[in-house]
Every structure is written in structure tokens, then in C-alpha cells.
Amino acid sequence: MSGVEGYMYPNEITLYWSVLIVLYPYITGLVAGAFILASLERVFRVEAVKPTYRLALLTALAFLLVAPLPLVLHLGHPFRSPEMYFTPHDTSAMAMFGYVYMWYLMAVLVFEIWLDYRRDIVLLSQSSKGMLRLIYQVMTLGSSNISERSLVIDEKVGWIVTLIGIPSAFLLHGYVGFIFGSIKANPWWSSPLMPVVFIFSAMVSGIAGVMLLYMALTKLRKEKIDMHCVDTIAMYMFYIFIIDFSLEMLDLIHRIYEADESFRSLNFMAHTKLFFSQIVLQILIGTLVPLLLLFLTQVVKFTEVVRKRIYVLCGSLILISVLAMRWNVVIGGQLFSKSFLGYTTYKMALVTREGLLVSIALTILPLFFLWALVKLLPPWPEKSADQAVAAD
């Protein structure tokens, strides 16, 4: 049989989890990472990253709205998906994810954005016209109180929401890692480190994503990039990336030393089928190169232009690296037989429901949501409601 080497059980020959299941943890990870960046300012009082605070929240929301789509597309039968909420089975990890997702969306992200933007929303509901005015009025939820005292209360509640949001973001993405890590039949996934590795890689990718978006959008708006902000983000990205890389290496060393019955098979894959995506793309190009470059920015005084270029390059490489990591986990975990005697091949389709084009569309879709959110709730200080009212 073409694409099959050695002995595969019949139900292992075709991969059931396609590239869409690669996107699911990738997109969810970007959400968690973007939120953690926002929390740096809100909870940990890292004032330098303030210019990205609102953008990070909107980015998290835009990506979170798309996060379940790969799953729905993969499973088909979208009308059955609400059943996950209506009749959840307590032994189903996926059913519980539905609640984790809804908690994070509504109780954390939407609430925090609403609290942070409430003053702007009220002002915009008074200054804008037509349909937009109606939308803003609905968003005020019938309260136009923006007194100093009420805003202080918002600030305090927002802080608590962010505080709850940090473990929630960890829960959201840790849960994705848990779904893989708890599959004890698959030695490539079954590791208690999986949720932790997923969280840290998510943080790195989300921070890189928001940093790139901030730089790109600021450039598009012909504004000056706040280098102190970008430097600080890059510094945090570097530190978290070191932890992420260390954890992944810890997992690898543990596997090599333990060398259980699956090791020969997994080792063979890392040298053959996953050589490019794991060794070359994920580890060499996607991890070691950005780590080295980010290290250099910490110890050498580069000019602003050089630093910007390094950050854009590192951010892009990190996004590719984390995508490759998701690919190696999801696809890699299905390429070998549980008999450890055979290997199969994944051939990605192009235009099918689970093909490349749909995957590209799903990756781009959050950017359209983000565009709409940025139009509705401008994250830039100079575009805030004050100016809008003043302009009127």
C-alpha cells in the first residue's frame, strides 16, 4: 500500500485528525498567549507594554471566536455541536472543553473588554450616528454612568477579572494539552508535561502574534512604534521562550533516558518523517535561531532599525515554530503504528473541507474579526472616545 511502511493496524492507515486539528491548539494558544500579554500590564503592572494591552485583548477575542471552527469543520454536522452543551458526558474531555471555552469567552474576555472599554462605549454611543450609535447603545447595556467612582469600580473589578483570567487562560490552553496528554494509548502524546508545554508555547506564540500585529498596525497607521514597549515584549518573549524550550528538552531527555518500548519508533520518526518539521523547522530554525537573536538583542546595543527587523524575524519564526510544534504533535502522533512496527503517511488535501485552503482561510479569518473589532473598539489612545467627542 502506498505511503505505508511495515505493519499498521487497519484503523491507523488513514489519519483521522487532519491539519484542522493542528490549527485548533494553534489558534487557542494564540488566544491564551495574547491574554497573558494583556495581563502583564493589568496584573503585573508592566506599564511598558500598555500600548498593546487593548490590542492584545481584541486579538484574543478575535482568535477565540475562530477557535472552535476547526473542530466543527473537522467533525461535520455543525447542528449537533450544541449537544456538547446540552447533554455533556462527564467522561468526555471535549464536552468539558465546551464549558471551559464558554467560561473564558464570556466570563473573562468579553467581560474584561467591556469593563475596559465601557467609558469609550458610552462616549461613542453619544457621539456616533446611525446604526453604529444603536450598536454602541446596546453595548452600554443600558448604563451610561461613567462617573469617576464607577470607573474606579470598573478598574478594580477588571483587575480581579484579569486575575481570574490568568488561571482561566492556563486552563483553556492547558486543557488542550490535557486532551492530548491524557491519551494514554499514544506514547507521543501521553505525557503529564504536555499541558505545561502547550501553555508555554502558547504564551510565546500569542506574545509574538500581538507584537507583530502591533508593529504592523502601527506602521499601517503611519505612527511611531513604541520601542520601549516592543523591547519589553521581546524581553518577556525571550524569557518565556527559554522556559518553553527547556520544558520541551526536558520532555525529550526524559524520553531518551527512559527509552521505553515506543522510543525506537518515535526516534525513527524524528529522523525520517518528522525530520524537517521537527528538527529543522521547529527546533533549529524556529527555536534556536530566534533564541540566539533575542539573546543578542539583550546583550548587544543594536540600533532601533536592527532591533525592529530582528523582532519581526523572531516573531515570524516563533509563529512558524509553534505551528510546526502543533503539527508534530497532532500529525506526528498518528504517523506510527501502536504496534511500533509500521508508519503511515499524511497527505494533506487542497480544496476539501479539511484541506490546505480551508486551513489558510481559518488562519486568516481571525484577522478579519480583529479588523472589525478594531473598527468598533479602537485600541489606540488617540482614536479613543475622548477625541471622537472632542472632534464633534
Added chain:
Amino acid sequence: MSSFKEARHLFHFAGLFVLAFLVFLVIRHYYVPRSFGEYGHYRGAAIGEIGSLPVKFAGHQTCESCHTDILDVKSKGRHAHVNCEVCHGALANHANDPASVTPVKPDTAVLCARCHTTSAAKPKGFPQVVPADHSNGVPCQTCHNPHSPALDAGGAK
């Protein structure tokens, strides 16, 4: 103004949550079938509904009560434990009214290949071929008797 009044907008948001939860409960009430959970994590009424469906398979004993000649051949060959309707399809209608419902004979070139096409996943002792190389589209029954496929059992029967 009191703190309660200053925080009233938060109650509006909480109200939205409560409202969403109530809407969820109402939809759930109508959406989830009454018999769900009666016996387990499924719709209890499904058992009765499935039970009332017409029977499609006759069972090999029914086939064998008439087709004794086939049973004689089959019981001595490698396919002795392959039930009739595995290859011929569900035949309860034929068993109920043999005169007017005549089953179509399966195309052996397609049917046999379903089990006997070479696959790395199959045990080595299981007879398997690459159909294009083995017969090049010629129906298998030209050489093999599907009811007793060893070559010495004779084909075209």
C-alpha cells in the same frame, strides 16, 4: 451616590449572564428529548424505535434451509464461517417472498477485492492479492468458486 448605584452597570452585565443562562435552560428543556438519560447517556426511546424497524437480515439458517446444495459446498471450504448475507447483502425480503424478490448476484471482481486486496495490516496467512496483477479485471469466479474458493474446488459455479 452610593457604591451600589455606581456599580449598577455591573449588575446589568450579570443580568445578561442570568438571562443567557435562562435562555439556555429553556432551549435545553425543548431541545433535549424527554427520554434522554432514562437508561444511560442516550435517548431511551431510541431502543423502542430501533426495535420496531423491519428486520432486513434473514440469517444464514434461513438461507441454508432452502439452499442445501450451496451449504454442502460452502461447509467444506475456507468460507464455511462467512455468513451468506455478508456477500449477498440483507435478504429478509427474499426469504419472505422468494418467488418475487430475486437477489442480484454480486460482482465478484469488486466483492472479493474488498477482503482480499493486499494490505500490510492483514495477517500474513490471509490470502491477499493485488487485483490488477492477479486477475486484471477478470471476475474471480472464473477460476474460484466463491462458496469454496480453493482452486481445486472449481470455478464458475
